[in-house]
Amino acid sequence: MARSSTRPTSRDVALAAGVSQAAVSLVLGDKWRGRVSETTAERVRTAARDLGYRPNLAARHLRLGRTRTVLLVVPALTTEFFAGVYTGAARVAAEHGFGVVLYPSPEGIGPARDPFASAQAALDGVIASSMAADALTAIRGDQLPLVMLDSDPTGSLGAATVNLDIADGVRQVAAHLLGLGHRRILHLAADVPSWTFDVRAKALAAHMAAVPGTEIRTARAPISIDGALTATETALTAPGPRPTAVVCDDDKLAAGAYKALRRLGLRIPDDISVTGLDDLALATALDPELTTVRLDAELFGERGMQALLAVLDGRRPDGGDIPVELVVRGSTAPPRAP
Amino acid sequence: MARSSTRPTSRDVALAAGVSQAAVSLVLGDKWRGRVSETTAERVRTAARDLGYRPNLAARHLRLGRTRTVLLVVPALTTEFFAGVYTGAARVAAEHGFGVVLYPSPEGIGPARDPFASAQAALDGVIASSMAADALTAIRGDQLPLVMLDSDPTGSLGAATVNLDIADGVRQVAAHLLGLGHRRILHLAADVPSWTFDVRAKALAAHMAAVPGTEIRTARAPISIDGALTATETALTAPGPRPTAVVCDDDKLAAGAYKALRRLGLRIPDDISVTGLDDLALATALDPELTTVRLDAELFGERGMQALLAVLDGRRPDGGDIPVELVVRGSTAPPRAP
DNA sequence: GACCCGAAGTGTTACGTATAACGTCCCTCT
DNA sequence: AGAGGGACGTTATACGTAACACTTCGGGTC
Known part of the structure; x- marks a missing residue:
């Protein structure tokens, strides 16, 4: 015994x-x-x-040199979007006998340059979502197979990328608003240096420019309800003709915009339209419900893991952005006659 | 070389x-x-x-038998509450040279009974938050040091527990509503078998019973906005005198209640008061802002990790529930004269 | 002069696993 | 009858690290 x-x-x-x-x-x-x-x-x-x-996994890992464990690095867990990414990634991973360790990139915890000091698991590969470029260099230094989600395909240090077609989502938003008759837009932009937000600004500008007589005003806010509130309030009390619609970089910013508009006595969508991006649960909690762009977070995670498995296999990951879908709800309507 | x-x-x-x-x-x-x-x-x-x-961490782990890595098991990542728990736990862990691996307990991914198959890291200990009892037995079978967050202190298989003083939070809610004059309450309860929700129901019943002439009606809903919506709608269209306040088991349910009340043409707080519990960002995104109970998720995570470190050290973790605080906002007011 | 002792290292082993290389039988084919 | 080859195993080894036990050497003590 x-x-x-x-x-x-x-x-x-x-x-x-x-x-x-x-x-x-x-x-x-x-x-x-x-x-x-x-x-x-x-x-x-x-x-x-x-x-x-x-x-004993440690012994097995030592012997084999592989762990069948990958790391998913996400910027934060404050929205359910990344929960969906994890779910999708973990599902595909499990189908292939892999485990996924989740690493919320810290803002105050330990050295952000070294995720592995914190998540001490030995790893076969890394999926990084929506990460800034400087965090990447540390990861690359380890020569670990890497897949980038939601990142600049041309500037990802040669790593494979998987992206949602956010540019198309913004195009759908622009087309929707232009079709309703809106011409003066306030773009409530996330005040975070990140490719994913640059894409939004560029796509919005490009599609608005196609129609003469359009105008984009931009307000920048940190991604929080309060930040969006003050930024929106300032932007809308500035002199000049008032925008008839607010295009927000994500749903959370939209929630802040709602509060600002209420405070200014503006009614949604009668006085002003609002759009978001993400389609979080928050979107339908707002009154009126938010017109936004639905992102399939789980599919995103699945595709990311499939890409990483391909890289680990020595195959080339399949390309192709993931389509997104405009969801029209009660926060958009034609502008009032001036 | x-x-x-x-x-x-x-x-x-x-x-x-x-x-x-x-x-x-x-x-x-x-x-x-x-x-x-x-x-x-x-x-x-x-x-x-x-x-x-x-x-090489695998070699070190094999040699030492310890990993300085602990697992944090959470039921889901769909609210930022658990993000806070992680942040607090990870901070304390880092101060002691430990890493934290996050394991969102799956609903469809792999066998929930075996977290370690999915998070393949070798572990020194486990913190489980708001978990059902059957998941525990698998963990206990591994004889790993275990700390339970948000769980029944008397039924945790002897594991150390750390809890928020949710009963006191509910007491504060009840006192607030009773003080405003409310007597007929609808309790919108989470339809999830869990100690944390039992505590709410018991505490509410106990404190309401102390005042004569009070009445609690209970509606059960899955924890989602839509689920809460239909449950609330059904409960409030039932015959009998209408409750003057809705006490929700958490903020997400409250968001659903808001939608139901709007649909029924009831105004908050003039026609009916609403309270939540959690104080998520969602609480201030609602209109009017939600009166709720603020839980200090980060402190919760810190205390959980401290307790686990104590157990690993052979010390007894310090007891004592973490105080919570009622935050009164615009969703509560005195009931209208009948 | 015999003795001990601390400083500064080195040799060796064990952790638990996966697998390459190596033995037996015993059955079958020619 | 002898060779060949499957079926069924076993022995030995390496993965990279930490730690125990040991060696060497110069200087201090009585």
């Missing part, structure tokens, strides 16, 4: 089953066809079960 | 510095005072830096 004070090892199982440790490894590693008899294999399996044997 | 195709090991560093591997281990493990001269130590350090040496 093995000591109960410590976890049983494959050798304990071997002892119990009356075979060698190697046989245990073969049977439990499912590599025994033609090497061990069915009856012996069964004896090993029952012994393992009886002892409650669970392989 | 070591091969550049593979990561340098401590032996490579030893070779480069002209010392033994044991000396490298001593120096880099900071256990060399009185065993290695300062000049030699410095030579080892520069060699390690030049080669870009990073210790």
Whole structure:
């Protein structure tokens, strides 16, 4: 009988089953066809079960050099978007026998340049979502296979990228508003240096410019309800003709815009239209419900993991942005006649 | 020169510095005072830096049997509450040289009974937040040190528990509403079997019962905006005198209640008061802003990690629930005269 | 001069696993 | 009858690290 004070090892199982440790490894590693008899294999399996044997992962990792674990780095967990990304990634990973460790990139915790000091797991690869470029260099320094989500495909240090077609989403928003008759737009932009927000600004400018007589005013705010509130209030109390619609970089900013508009006595959508981007639960909690762009976070995570698995396999990941969809709700309407 | 195709090991560093591997281990493990001269130590350090040496964690874990990594199991990442718990836990962990791996307990991914198959890291301990009891048995089977957050202190299989004083929060809500004059309450309860929600119901019942002439009606809803919407709508269109306030088990349910009340043509707080619990960003995005109970998620995570560190140290974790605070906003007011 | 002691290291081992290389039998083919 | 080859295993080894036990050497003590 093995000591109960410590976890049983494959050798304990071997002892119990009356075979060698190697046989245990073969049977439990499912590599025994033609090497061990069915009856012996069964004896090993029952012994393992009886002892409650669970392989020591550290030993396995040391031996194999691979961990079948990947790291998902996300900027924050303050919206359910990244929860969806994780869910999708973890599902695909599980289908391939991989595990996913989640690493919310800290703002105050430890050195952000070294995710691995904090998530001490040994890793086979990394998926980084919406990360700034300087964080990447540390990751690249480790030569780990890397997939970037929501990042500049041309500036990702050669790493594979997977993106949502956010530019198209913004185009759909612009087309929707232009179609309703809006010409003066306030762009409530996230005050965060990131490719994903640059894309929004560029796409909005490009599609508005196609129609003569349009005008974009830009307000910048940190991604928080209060930040968006003050930025919107300032922008709308500035002199000049008032915009008839507010295009927000994401739903959270839109929630702040709602508050600012209420405070200014403007009614949505009668006096002014508002759009968001993400389609969080928040979007339907607002009154009126928010017209926004739905992002399929789970699919995003799945595609990201598939890309990483491809890289680990030495294959080229398939390209192609993930389509997004405009969801029209109650926060947009034609502008009032001036 | 070591091969550049593979990561340098401590032996490579030893070779480069002209010392033994044991000396490298001593120096880099900071256990060399009185065993290695300062000049030699410095030579080892520069060699390690030049080669870009990073210790192999799998080997270290195998040797030491500990990983300085703990697992934080949370039910979901769909609210920022658990992001705060993680942040607090990770901060305390980092101060003690520990890392935290986050494991969102899946609903569809892999076997929920075996978190470790998915988060394949080897672990020193586990913090489980708001988990159902059956998930615990699997964890306990591994004999890992365990701390439970937000769980029944008397039924946690002997594990240490850390709790927010939610009962007191509910008491504050009840006192607030009773003080305003409310007597008929609708309790919008989460339709999830969990200690944390049982506590709410019991505390509410207990404190309402202290005042004669009070009445609690209960509606159960899954924790989603839509679920809360339909549950609230049904409850309020039932026969009998209408409640004058809705006490919600959390802010998300409150958001659903808002929608139901709007749909029924009831105005908040003039026709009916609403309270939440959590104080998410959502609470201030609602119109009117939600009266709710503020939970200090980060402190919760900190205390949880401190408790786990205590257990790992063989000490007894300090007890004491974390106080919570009622935040009165615009969603509560005295009931209208009948 | 014999003795001890601390400084400064080195040699060796073990952690638990996966697998390459190596033995037996025993059955079958020629 | 001898060779060949599957079926069924076992033995031995390496992964990279930390730590125990040991060696060497110069100087101080009585």
